Amino acid sequence: MLFDVRLPIGLLFLAIGLLVAATGLTGDKAALDAHSAGVNIDLIWGAIMAGFGAIMLVLAALARRRGDEPPL
Amino acid sequence: MHLGAVDWGVISLYLVFVLGIGIVSSRMAKSGNDFFLAGRAIPAWVCGLAFISANLGAQEVIGMGASGAKYGIATAHFYWIGAIPAMVFIGVFMMPFYYGSKARSAPEYLRMRFDEKTRGLNAVTFALMTILNSGISMYALAKLIQTLHVFDAPFAALHLPQAWIFHGAILTAATVVLVYIYMGGLRGAIYNEVLQFFLIVAGFAPLVWLGLRQVGGWEGLQTTLGPSYTHAWAGMAHASTNKLGVDWFGLTMGLGFVLSFGYWCTDFLVVQRAMAANSMSAARRTPLIAAGVKMFIPFIVILPGLIAIALTSAPDRAGHAPPPVAAGHIVQHEPGVIPIKIDSATGKPMLDARGRPQLDYDLATPNLLLRYFPTGMVGVGLTALLASFMSGMAGGVTAFNTVFTYDIYQAYIRRKASDQHYLMVGRLATLFGIVASVAAAYLCSQFNNINDFLQLVMAFVNAPVFATFLLGMFWKRTTGHGAFIGLAAGTLTAAIHHGMTLPMDDLPGLKGGWIAVTHTYASEMAQNFWIAIWAWSACFITTIVVSLATKPKPEAELAGLVYSLTPKIMPQKGAWYMNPVLLGVIMLTITVALNLLFR
Numbered sequence: 001m002l003f004d005v006r007l008p009i010g011l012l013f014l015a016i017g018l019l020v021a022a023t024g025l026t027g028d029k030a031a032l033d034a035h036s037a038g039v040n041i042d043l044i045w046g047a048i049m050a051g052f053g054a055i056m057l058v059l060a061a062l063a064r065r066r067g068d069e070p071p072l
Numbered sequence: 073m074h075l076g077a078v079d080w081g082v083i084s085l086y087l088v089f090v091l092g093i094g095i096v097s098s099r100m101a102k103s104g105n106d107f108f109l110a111g112r113a114i115p116a117w118v119c120g121l122a123f124i125s126a127n128l129g130a131q132e133v134i135g136m137g138a139s140g141a142k143y144g145i146a147t148a149h150f151y152w153i154g155a156i157p158a159m160v161f162i163g164v165f166m167m168p169f170y171y172g173s174k175a176r177s178a179p180e181y182l183r184m185r186f187d188e189k190t191r192g193l194n195a196v197t198f199a200l201m202t203i204l205n206s207g208i209s210m211y212a213l214a215k216l217i218q219t220l221h222v223f224d225a226p227f228a229a230l231h232l233p234q235a236w237i238f239h240g241a242i243l244t245a246a247t248v249v250l251v252y253i254y255m256g257g258l259r260g261a262i263y264n265e266v267l268q269f270f271l272i273v274a275g276f277a278p279l280v281w282l283g284l285r286q287v288g289g290w291e292g293l294q295t296t297l298g299p300s301y302t303h304a305w306a307g308m309a310h311a312s313t314n315k316l317g318v319d320w321f322g323l324t325m326g327l328g329f330v331l332s333f334g335y336w337c338t339d340f341l342v343v344q345r346a347m348a349a350n351s352m353s354a355a356r357r358t359p360l361i362a363a364g365v366k367m368f369i370p371f372i373v374i375l376p377g378l379i380a381i382a383l384t385s386a387p388d389r390a391g392h393a394p395p396p397v398a399a400g401h402i403v404q405h406e407p408g409v410i411p412i413k414i415d416s417a418t419g420k421p422m423l424d425a426r427g428r429p430q431l432d433y434d435l436a437t438p439n440l441l442l443r444y445f446p447t448g449m450v451g452v453g454l455t456a457l458l459a460s461f462m463s464g465m466a467g468g469v470t471a472f473n474t475v476f477t478y479d480i481y482q483a484y485i486r487r488k489a490s491d492q493h494y495l496m497v498g499r500l501a502t503l504f505g506i507v508a509s510v511a512a513a514y515l516c517s518q519f520n521n522i523n524d525f526l527q528l529v530m531a532f533v534n535a536p537v538f539a540t541f542l543l544g545m546f547w548k549r550t551t552g553h554g555a556f557i558g559l560a561a562g563t564l565t566a567a568i569h570h571g572m573t574l575p576m577d578d579l580p581g582l583k584g585g586w587i588a589v590t591h592t593y594a595s596e597m598a599q600n601f602w603i604a605i606w607a608w609s610a611c612f613i614t615t616i617v618v619s620l621a622t623k624p625k626p627e628a629e630l631a632g633l634v635y636s637l638t639p640k641i642m643p644q645k646g647a648w649y650m651n652p653v654l655l656g657v658i659m660l661t662i663t664v665a666l667n668l669l670f671r
Contacts, residue, residue, distance in 0.1 A: 003096055005093075005118060005263050005266050005267070008089055008092065008093055008263075008267060009266065009267050009270055011089070012085060012086070012089045012267065012271075013270070013274070015085055016082050016085055016086075016451075016452065016455075019078060019081055019082060019085075019448075020078065020082065020448040020449060020451070020452060023076075023078045023447065023448035024448060027446070027447070027448070031446070035444065035445070035446035036282055036444050036445065036446055036449070037282055037285060037286050037444065039282060039285070041278055041282060041444075041445065041446065041449050042446055042447075042448040042449055044278075045274075045278045045449060045452070046448070049274055049452075052270075052274075
């Protein structure tokens with residue numbers, strides 16, 4: 001049995017990204033911004049991490065559909 | 073700083089995935105080849121990322137930040153003069169012998185090329201140093217976590233004494249690494265290293281982004297800190313005109329050649345990742361792909377240090393001393409990101425030779441992280457720190473269990489046993505290695521100076537090794553006696569040189585000069601580089617002289633092990649990025665460009 005390392009990477013980044021982005025959306029905005037120099041870093045970076053995770057998952061899924069030998 | 077539920081959530085998710093990868097890999101670890109060499113079935117890009125990650129331990133992340141705060145962008149020499157040329161060299165020139173010889177470890181290559189005693193010496197010193205290194209790094213992590221006070225609240229809530237944070241940090245990290253290597257072997261370690269690599273980047277890149285915004289970008293750093301911080305090559309003509317206290321010759325020869333080639337081209341922790349690759353071509357491309365990423369690592373590990381020092385003015389405000397930076401104007405922020413170093417015994421600030429309070433540079437990156445990350449991102453940042461620690465430790469442990477099993481156990485204890493037997497020994501060696509690392513970590517916490525002492529001994533042993541591999545691979549006349557005596561002579565020379573020189577402002581003792589002080593260096597770094605140069609030269613010359621006086625191995629036995637007796641690898645047909653030589657040239661060109669850009 002072989003498996004594609006992009007799968008766990010994608011899942012973990014998607015999960016962490018969504019969790020952190022949600023904190024950025026729902027958290028105390030003033031406190032968050034004050035902490036990170038006027039930037040809602042939770043929202044921005046959470047979204048970036050989730051996006052990266054999603055791309056990894058898509059790549060893994062495409063490779064599987066093509067029936068490629070998994071890269072791992 | 074208190075951790076929120078989200079932060080705990082992020083850290084827990086990470087731990088679950090890391091353990092999960094260990095469990096999945098355990099289904100593929102059925103033979104010694106699977107466990108120690110990941111079945112030699114890993115593609116180049118995965119090996120390349122694992123290669124970087126295994127060398128991006130917490131000590132490096134923290135240490136490079138500290139060095140960035142202390143010396144500025146000149147710290148990048150460790151990458152742009154140090155690591156990259158050596159990584160290109162191993163990929164283009166040395167990997168054909170490591171991978172092609174089918175040796176299972178670097179010491180085993182030495183046995184095939186030279187003899188048993190050279191292998192034994194290398195295997196035993198490597199095994200010992202790897203364990204001590206992982207202990208030192210474990211100690212540093214636990215100490216850091218204690219200092220950051222991030223776990224104070226949960227420990228207080230559980231009515232546990234604060235001192236247990238240290239134990240808790242060590243035991244948790246050690247147990248997790250133990251589980252995934254015990255189960256998945258090298259494959260578990262490599263999969264996790266790739267995951268950890270992305271997490272380290274995800275944790276530190278936003279820190280640099282926020283920090284640079286705050287200090288007005290790179291231009292802001294330049295105006296705040298002055299040229300000595302933002303130009304890597306400024307004043308390198310002479311040791312007294314730059315912060316490192318090293319001249320260009322000591323830097324390029326000591327760091328760029330001896331120390332870097334010694335580490336990146338011979339250390340099994342490094343070589344093992346490439347040996348796991350699925351083909352000769354992939355093995356050669358592993359360090360080259362890694363070099364392509366590695367050259368940009370300074371931007372996420374060194375820049376936080378520069379940003380932190382730009383935001384620090386603590387000594388000035390405390391009224392004890394002038395600002396830490398002589399040139400340029402320091403922006404005042406409260407409180408300083410880098411605190412003053414406190415002597416744990418007296419509780420008073422530690423002073424340098426001129427009576428000024430010293431800054432605790434090791435806290436530059438972690439404090440910056442706590443300062444700029446709100447709850448949520450703090451979890452991501454701490455996860456990155458944890459990931460870097462685990463990847464570094466796993467790198468050491470996988471290299472240790474392989475060298476122990478094949479080069480010590482199979483060589484000296486039980487020569488002929490089944491593959492399953494050695495697989496079991498490998499698992500037990502993993503357990504033993506981690507327990508021994510924990511013990512070493514406690515040793516460090518008991519004796520203040522032991523850390524410095526151990527690193528010193530490692531430097532003595534490491535400095536000459538590259539001469540042995542270089543001569544072994546490229547001069548067929550080199551003999552086993554030559555290699556062995558050369559190594560011993562190199563280590564001895566290193567110790568003697570240390571005993572007779574001393575960095576400026578230091579007292580004879582652990583810092584050198586314990587025989588007699590015949591020369592004073594402008595800095596400890598300069599002393600380190602010159603010790604390496606002397607040790608390497610002594611090993612190189614001794615090996616040649618002894619080799620000429622002893623009988624070489626018959627040429628037939630050296631095919632595949634020595635350059636002139638190995639058929640050249642024909643360039644493969646295929647895309648340009650499959651060609652190691654072309655990749656190497658590209659990597660070196662970009663590195664030269666980076667040096668010019670930050671000159």
